[in-house]
Amino acid sequence: MTAFAESLFVAAGVPADDARVVSRHLVDANLCGHDSHGVMRVPQYLQFLNEGKYRANVPLDVLNETPAVVAADANWGLGQVQAHRLLAKLAGKAETLGVASGTLRNSGHVGRLGEYAETVAAKGLALIAAVNSHGAGRRVAPPGGREGRISTNPICMGVPTATDPVVLDFGTSVAAEGKVRVHFQKNEPAPAGWLIDAEGQPTTNPAVLYQDPRGTILPFGGSQAYKGFGLGLLLDLLAGGLSGGACSNPGAPLAGIGNTLVFVVLNPALFGGAEHFLNATTGLTTYVRDCPRADGVDRITLPGDPERDTKRTRLATGITIPDGTWQLLVKEAGRLAVPVPA
DSSP, X not given: OHHHXXXXXXXXXXXXXXXXXXXXXXXXXXXXXXXXXXXXXXXXXXXXXXXXXXXXXXXXXXXXXXXXXXXXXXXXXXHHHHHHHHHHHHHHHHHHHSEEEEEEEEEEOOOOTHHHHHHHHTTTOEEEEEEEOTTOOOOBOOTTOSSOOBOOOOEEEEEOOSSSOEEEEEOSBSSOHHHHHHHHHHTOOOOTTSEEOTTSOEEOOGGGGTSSSOOEEOBTTGGGHHHHHHHHHHHHHHHHHHHTSOOSOTTSOSSOOEEEEEEEEEOGGGTTOHHHHXXXXXXXXXXXXXXXXXXXXXXXXXXTHHHHHHHHHHHHHOOOOOHHHHHHHHHHHHHHTOOOOO
């Protein structure tokens, strides 16, 4: 699947190294169980490249740089490529200074944030990350509202331990828009509690996000949804405001194409010390895993465990791709004269 996706991007004019970065990222999202951020995005990216909304082989332009800050413009390049370029700059700064922060605007969809946390955790660094949809994608209504006002605005935090890192990565809505799209493409209902229709009433019809009259995704938090909406609002303000891009606003189209982004990279070695940090994080995660379990519970899982478990399974058994997604991939292969794997 990685080779097939890579060949599609190369045929669309993406340099081979960049095509490899994006393809590996998308397939890894599938392997980790996040199909909403996986190869279902390939036809979308190819469409944006064909329409000129995304640009292949563009530089990461640094707008402002200090010893601890990088503010960059992605020039509507492929998001995974530009986000990894920014992250590499910040990791180098954090190793020297202890902390570094960077922003990205005019970026294509950056994909699963957890991958960036995993990347720096392998270097002993911690990450705090947030994105918005560059003013668009307003599919989340405030509690009591009937119209979307902010995008799903995920947050990611990753912390290394002596074993596996703890990586928390979730949207501030009940579900990512891409997860609703998976149900829409499969022509199956979304889970109860995800969506409301244009009248503010609960629905399981995923089409309400894509057909008029539009509904919205609920903020996470259930009866305390103000917590999910409040967190999503603050992330929107920080990502759009700090990056020089856009916060959610009525002038942007509903259908988003990319992200603004904030990364904060921390080097534990220059705070309380790397050895102390790993002892502390490993001690706490071990303590949590050793919690007495309720009847029927096999083990306590921490953030990042489900992704690693799913990845081990899917590396052995393969990735299941919905027929609708596969047909879109086959269509793009025909357009780009790329052989379709048997």
